[in-house]
Amino acid sequence: MLISRSSGQRVQRLLLSLLLLTIWKVGSGQVHYSVPEEAKHGTFVGRIAQDLGLELTELVPRLFRLATKDSRELLEVNLQNGILFVNSRIDREELCGRSAVCSIHLEVIVDKPLQVFHVEVEVKDINDNPPGFSVTEQKLSIPESRLLDSRFPLEGASDADAGENSMLTYKLSPNEFFILDIINKKDKGKFPALVLRKLLDREENPQLKLLLTATDGGKPELTGSVSLLILVLDANDNAPIFDRSVYEVKMYENSANHTLVIRLNASDADEGINKEMTYSFSSLVPSSIRKKFLMNETAGEIRVHGDIDFEHTNTYEIHVDVTDKGTPPMVGHCTVLVEILDDNDNSPVVVVTSLSLPVRENAQEGTVIALISVSDRDSGVNGEVFCTLTPGVPFKLLSTFKNYYSLVLGGTLDRETVSAYELIVTARDGGSPSRSATASVSVEVADVNDNAPTFPQPEYTVFVKENNPPGSHIFTVSARDADAQENALVSYSLVERRVGERALSSYVSVHAESGKVYALQPLDHEELELLQFQPRQPNPDWRYSASLRAGMHSSVHLEEAGVLRAGPGGPDQQWPTVSSATPEPEAGEVSPPVGAGVNSNSWTFKYGPGNPKQSGPGELPDKFIIPGSPAIISIRQEPTNSQIDKSDFITFGKKEETKKKKKKKKGSKIQEKKEKGNSTTDNSDQ
Numbered sequence: 001m002l003i004s005r006s007s008g009q010r011v012q013r014l015l016l017s018l019l020l021l022t023i024w025k026v027g028s029g030q031v032h033y034s035v036p037e038e039a040k041h042g043t044f045v046g047r048i049a050q051d052l053g054l055e056l057t058e059l060v061p062r063l064f065r066l067a068t069k070d071s072r073e074l075l076e077v078n079l080q081n082g083i084l085f086v087n088s089r090i091d092r093e094e095l096c097g098r099s100a101v102c103s104i105h106l107e108v109i110v111d112k113p114l115q116v117f118h119v120e121v122e123v124k125d126i127n128d129n130p131p132g133f134s135v136t137e138q139k140l141s142i143p144e145s146r147l148l149d150s151r152f153p154l155e156g157a158s159d160a161d162a163g164e165n166s167m168l169t170y171k172l173s174p175n176e177f178f179i180l181d182i183i184n185k186k187d188k189g190k191f192p193a194l195v196l197r198k199l200l201d202r203e204e205n206p207q208l209k210l211l212l213t214a215t216d217g218g219k220p221e222l223t224g225s226v227s228l229l230i231l232v233l234d235a236n237d238n239a240p241i242f243d244r245s246v247y248e249v250k251m252y253e254n255s256a257n258h259t260l261v262i263r264l265n266a267s268d269a270d271e272g273i274n275k276e277m278t279y280s281f282s283s284l285v286p287s288s289i290r291k292k293f294l295m296n297e298t299a300g301e302i303r304v305h306g307d308i309d310f311e312h313t314n315t316y317e318i319h320v321d322v323t324d325k326g327t328p329p330m331v332g333h334c335t336v337l338v339e340i341l342d343d344n345d346n347s348p349v350v351v352v353t354s355l356s357l358p359v360r361e362n363a364q365e366g367t368v369i370a371l372i373s374v375s376d377r378d379s380g381v382n383g384e385v386f387c388t389l390t391p392g393v394p395f396k397l398l399s400t401f402k403n404y405y406s407l408v409l410g411g412t413l414d415r416e417t418v419s420a421y422e423l424i425v426t427a428r429d430g431g432s433p434s435r436s437a438t439a440s441v442s443v444e445v446a447d448v449n450d451n452a453p454t455f456p457q458p459e460y461t462v463f464v465k466e467n468n469p470p471g472s473h474i475f476t477v478s479a480r481d482a483d484a485q486e487n488a489l490v491s492y493s494l495v496e497r498r499v500g501e502r503a504l505s506s507y508v509s510v511h512a513e514s515g516k517v518y519a520l521q522p523l524d525h526e527e528l529e530l531l532q533f534q535p536r537q538p539n540p541d542w543r544y545s546a547s548l549r550a551g552m553h554s555s556v557h558l559e560e561a562g563v564l565r566a567g568p569g570g571p572d573q574q575w576p577t578v579s580s581a582t583p584e585p586e587a588g589e590v591s592p593p594v595g596a597g598v599n600s601n602s603w604t605f606k607y608g609p610g611n612p613k614q615s616g617p618g619e620l621p622d623k624f625i626i627p628g629s630p631a632i633i634s635i636r637q638e639p640t641n642s643q644i645d646k647s648d649f650i651t652f653g654k655k656e657e658t659k660k661k662k663k664k665k666k667g668s669k670i671q672e673k674k675e676k677g678n679s680t681t682d683n684s685d686q
């Protein structure tokens, strides 16, 4: 521009010079030059002397000089050649500000004669000023909730140059959120503004940095720029969230009150009050859980509040809400699964569920004596129970099934040695420390007739005076039996043998029960030297008879089966027989043996009016339970006015089969009695 101008100016100046000459001569008109601003020192402005019509030689003598108000030093004249040149830097903007036209007015003065010339030097603009912004950074705060197409005005740039050099265009650095819009205001220039083109998200981009660049119309163009810092303001557009949807916690039962279960920690992407949260149990949480756990709403801590008992509940599912304080509030959720671990807080329980006592001393090894069950409310090893038995006893525990044991005989028993055992069953669980419980089982050993009666001495020497009166008591034998009760009852009899011509029994008799030995006739010294007595036990089968004796001591005499057992030719009889002490043969009546063995035998014994020591009905025991046997002995008595028979009956028999067998063997007689009689004593069917 400068070059083209100056070439144009040269032509113009030439023309002007010619004109000036003419003008000067007529004494009027002005000399006009132009110079670009910022021209270097010495830059040619114009041949001012020549243009003013002054000779070079007269410049000095006539005191040629320039007079300016304030720009004296900007331009200078070379008095040798009369050329006006740039003396110091000329800044158009400094000189004239933003005026569209800027010129320096020079007064040229010469003396002799005094003449004043006016010279205008126009200072031409060059694009020496970039567009400028008042600040280096513009801050904008924009809520993230602003809608698309929202506008945000910006402060524009200014350019000190003039004309094209100050015509600005704007450009925004590339970004996805904003575009630039230019608002043209008449006479006031262009104003840039941001237009929102994509929704802001503070949580993603809390701030944006953009660059606004202004470019002027100069050639070459100059630019200026400003940073735009966009602060995105929060809106409560994020719910608080837990980092997991389900938290699993394990804790032991019996945890102390206020024990921390879990500290929840939700996060909220928002800011300020929008991220402040409170924790609470969800409305789904039942009161049973609220009773056991407490929520600290600010800290998010769940703590124990009640008794935690594994055996009661072993898992809790707690739904938790977290709510922020924004408007409107937003809510997040999670579930806390609390698994309760078992503590060994329950002792085992031992139950003796069944007992078969007492145990016969001849019971076989393996005989089951009691059933024992154990339990423990704890789980896992804490609930595993092991049972042990007092050591050193002839019993053992057999595990039949998990938590079930049989107490069985593990050795041999001898009632005569140990008649009862106090067994302690100890149940111990597998916890650590373990817990235990005990149960005691008293085992009574029942007697079996396994000991023969014995006399204290193998031989007694009895001195009896000769010619003793018949029936005199000469001696008493006494035998002992280690067994108990009826098994220890002893009866005595004489071992028969011949003494000379006569049987021994014709000399002496022994009372079966008392053991008193009586002389039956006067004894002769020569006749008798040795009496042999035999203590016998009633046959084991005769436990019945012992019971019977208890009630019918003097009216019925029962003999043991041994007599028949050893009977000639016959097989061993396992059933009892009976005889009567009464003289009447009918008084004792033995039913034919039925079946085999004690328990299946039944017989009736009838005793009639001939019995001298017949007991009254009231003296008879009703019933005899036979220990170790299902048999029952019952005594039946006819009503006194009975049409059929006035006899009393003692019925022995196997419990279940009595009725049938009686019917079969004894016919209608018994049956009728049963039906018509006052059968208070017949328990055989019960």
Ligand SMILES: *[C@@H]1O[C@H](CO)[C@@H](O)[C@H](O)[C@H]1NC(C)=O
Binding pocket: 263, 265, 267
């Ligand atoms: C919660 O979590 C945040 C990070 O997610 C962590 O900075 C802060 O310390 C946690 N607070 C607690 C109490 O655990």
Ligand SMILES: *[C@@H]1O[C@H](CO)[C@@H](O)[C@H](O)[C@H]1NC(C)=O
Binding pocket: 296, 297, 298, 299, 301
């Ligand atoms: C909740 O926990 C905080 C921090 O542990 C504690 O300062 C505040 O006292 C607790 N609030 C209640 C009600 O226990």
Ligand SMILES: *[C@@H]1O[C@H](CO)[C@@H](O)[C@H](O)[C@H]1NC(C)=O
Binding pocket: 257, 258, 305, 306, 307
């Ligand atoms: C636990 O402590 C609270 C007081 O913080 C009390 O109300 C509650 O009864 C306690 N629970 C138990 C089982 O001791």
Ligand SMILES: *[C@@H]1O[C@H](CO)[C@@H](O)[C@H](O)[C@H]1NC(C)=O
Binding pocket: 639, 678, 680
């Ligand atoms: C049967 O005997 C009982 C008592 O032994 C008696 O109370 C009852 O009256 C008797 N019944 C008959 C029918 O004799």
